[in-house]
Amino acid sequence: MTSAGLRRRVAREAKAAAVGWAFIGPATVVVVGLAAFPAAWAFYISQLKWNGITPARAIGFRNYAELVNDPELMSAIWHTAFYTALFVPTSVILGLLIALALNRKIRFIGVYRTAIFVPFVASAAATGILANYIFDPQFGFANNILRSIGLPAQSFLEDQRQAMIVIAVMSLWAGLGFTVVVYLAALQDIPKDLVEAARVDGANTWQTFRHVILPELTPVTVFTSIWQLIGALQLFDLVYTTTRGGPLGATKTIVYYLWEQAFRQFRYGYGSAVAYVLFALTLVITIVLFVYSRHAKVQAF
Amino acid sequence: MTTSTPPPPTRRRRRLPFSPFHLLLAPLALLFVMPLLQMVMASLKSDGEIRRFPPTWFPTSPTLAGYTGLFAESQVLRWLLNSVLVTSVAIASHLILCSLAGYGFARMRFPGRTASFILTVATIMIPTQLLMIPTFIMFSKVGIIDSLPALMVPWLASAFGIFLMRQFFLSLPRELEEAARLDGCSPFGVFWRVVLPLARPAMTTLAIFTLLSSWNDLIWPLIAIQNEDLYTIQLGLANFQGSRRTQWQLLMAGNVVATMPMVVFFLVAQKQFVATMTFSGMKG
Known part of the structure; x- marks a missing residue:
């Protein structure tokens, strides 16, 4: 492929990506930011002893051990x-x-x-x-x-x-x-x-x-x-x-x-x-x- | 949905002059509307009558005292306004963001599309209760907890809405869009002028779904809002009840105020509501 053709193809794909992300971007940001990320973060929080005021303390799976009992x-x-x-x-x-x-x-x-x-x-x-x-x-x-x-x-x-x-x-x-x-x-x-x-x-x-x-x-x-x-x-x-x-x-x-x-x-x-x-x-x-x-x-x- | 057939011609055979199903359905229908009727009637009773023993079925001397009391003793109009604001933003944003994303996922090819679609759909299974604690902490950090934006932001878009719109766009024939593109329409022009006008049924479903879930939400406002001026109607009623435990005429007036908008919507657009309920049952 000629370098000019390659450049055209790259430009076309970059444009497709820009248009595609313009469509899906805003909603994806909301879903990732308000569902996927908090869900993952909640797993990290579940391994803390934390009341939101005093500094959090990492305690591994102790919360899970506690809830069984x-x-x-x-x-x-x-x-x-x-x-x-x-x-x-x-x-x-x-x-x-x-x-x-x-x-x-x-x-x-x-x-x-x-x-x-x-x-x-x-x-x-x-x-x-x-x-x-x-x-x-x-x-x-x-x-x-x-x-x-x-x-x-x-x-x-x-x-x-x-x-x-x-x-x-x-x-x-x-x-x-x-x-x-x-x-x-x-x-x-x-x-x-x-x-x-x-x-x-x-x-x-x-x-x-x-x-x-x-x-x-x-x-x-x-x-x-x-x-x-x-x-x-x-x-x-x-x-x-x-x-x-x-x-x-x-x-x-x-x-x-x-x-x-x-x-x-x-x-x-x-x-x-x-x-x-x-x-x-x-x-x-x-x-x-x-x-x-x-x-x-x-x-x- | 009102399908009434003319009464069947009288037959020689001896039988009920009407379908036996009326004997089952009429009492059943009454049973389902009775609580709502009781609610409306209690809201029209006086304080004395509501404590009368045995209780009366119909208000003997209907009064609006329950409503005037409600408006005087609570900020119910403020709460209604808050609910209207939150729900309007939720619906508008859902319609815009989810239809854009649904179209992008359904029709466009670009790097990252499949990965972000899988990520989006995977979040459908996450119970919202899992998100409450991190969302509360996040919103506290950025300083929007205890404000109306705290109620609006979680409703800007949803994986369910994106999925719904994508499924709808996949079912549309491509020919119209291709013709428009050949005529020199930009991708957004195709979406706006050709696709969206066809998407009204799906957008109605999404709007009703968002309307019901956002208007009726209780647990998130309960967590995110302390200031009584910022209560939604649901949170307002739930907490108003705490201090007015037996003033049923006030509470029932509040219930009427909170429920009647949805009931009226339902009666006006029953077909669309039913389509929404059917869709949520068919998804997956």
């Missing part, structure tokens, strides 16, 4: 797991059932859909405050309804055993719209001939659902499960606006504990270690779910 963290993990076990399967199964019911052309169907979707836009703060009102032991409507059908009034959010269940119920109220919408879209994407073919072959409604519709929905089920799971593991807002971790720590979740450690006790190092545990948990469970679903799907064929 931290009973408060263990109970926070347990509370989070309990909430996740309540919320994720219920939101996926009820979401599917409600989507099946909504997937038909009858009068008022638009009204029904709107009513079920609309709580999705309510913030966790508003949902939490609303939960305090509805489940208020004295003036709340939940107890009013229980009394009117002759059942004893409950303490709800003030009861150690009921508080997390009430939080899960309110999460479902606000979050079900999401799984319903996703399933409804997936149901409408299932080819009509597939269902009709099953009918022609003599399958009844249940068999059609079990062997035709449900397998078609598998990818959606995997994704809604993972999505809801990630959200459930990060529960904070509703706890902050209802019980603040109480009564007697019964609703203290991983993120609530992390927030307390980092921003109430100012233990930046320990808080970062807890955050990394959360990250690891999320990653492991997501990968397991994903691989398991792939594996199960392969076996199905």
Whole structure:
């Protein structure tokens, strides 16, 4: 190649690079500066003893060693797991059932859909405050309804055993719209001939659902499960606006504990270690779910 | 979405005059809107009525006392304004930066592209809780903690938004862009005049996604903001509640103020909201 041609090529590539980086540069700077870099830095912080005021002290993996033996963290993990076990399967199964019911052309169907979707836009703060009102032991409507059908009034959010269940119920109220919408879209994407073919072959409604519709929905089920799971593991807002971790720590979740450690006790190092545990948990469970679903799907064929 | 079919012609066979699904769906729909209705009704009750036992379903003598009390005792309008500012910046910046980057990643070839795309996508999996502590320290060092920019900067762009826009641009046919380029259009001209007008559906999705996440965010404002004048509406309500534990008419009025903008948006643009929710469920 002639040197003039080479120079032209270099100039062309330099221009392409300049134009390309002009497009991706600003957003990349934001993402690297506010996600990739802090995530890496958090790992470094997790190996410090640091309250933000006195000089930080490098202590290696001592924070991680401490958290393995931290009973408060263990109970926070347990509370989070309990909430996740309540919320994720219920939101996926009820979401599917409600989507099946909504997937038909009858009068008022638009009204029904709107009513079920609309709580999705309510913030966790508003949902939490609303939960305090509805489940208020004295003036709340939940107890009013229980009394009117002759059942004893409950303490709800003030009861150690009921508080997390009430939080899960309110999460479902606000979050079900999401799984319903996703399933409804997936149901409408299932080819009509597939269902009709099953009918022609003599399958009844249940068999059609079990062997035709449900397998078609598998990818959606995997994704809604993972999505809801990630959200459930990060529960904070509703706890902050209802019980603040109480009564007697019964609703203290991983993120609530992390927030307390980092921003109430100012233990930046320990808080970062807890955050990394959360990250690891999320990653492991997501990968397991994903691989398991792939594996199960392969076996199905 | 309102699909109403005419009532079926009367048949000889004896059956319900309507689909049996109404018996399931009507109570279910009522169950979902009931908390919101309770919220609105409580906000219209007087202090005396809200403490009445047994509670009333409807306000017997509706009053705006809850709202006037709320406006008098809290800075709710200030908080609303802060939320509007933060959310507007978040949406505008997301739309500009993520569509630029999404287009760059989808259509251009240059050194560093693949590496930075992989880095960007990898950050999608990082929980925001992991970023709170370093971001707080960083913002304290540069002196923007406890200011509105502290709430705006984290929302300038997101890996999710970049990914969303890239996927959309990849789905567009290249022919139009190539024709424009042959006509002598610059890369930015092609993007601005040819591609962006086609990207409205994806940009609507991104705008709604950003609107909901930014407007409803609680944990970051809670960490980053001390000054009550700088509270967002969510943080304001959450902390206002602490001191007004049983003044439900005030709290419910606050809830109405914080929630109704989103509910109205939802009712006006339900189709676009539903598309956004569907997309977030399909990603990955």
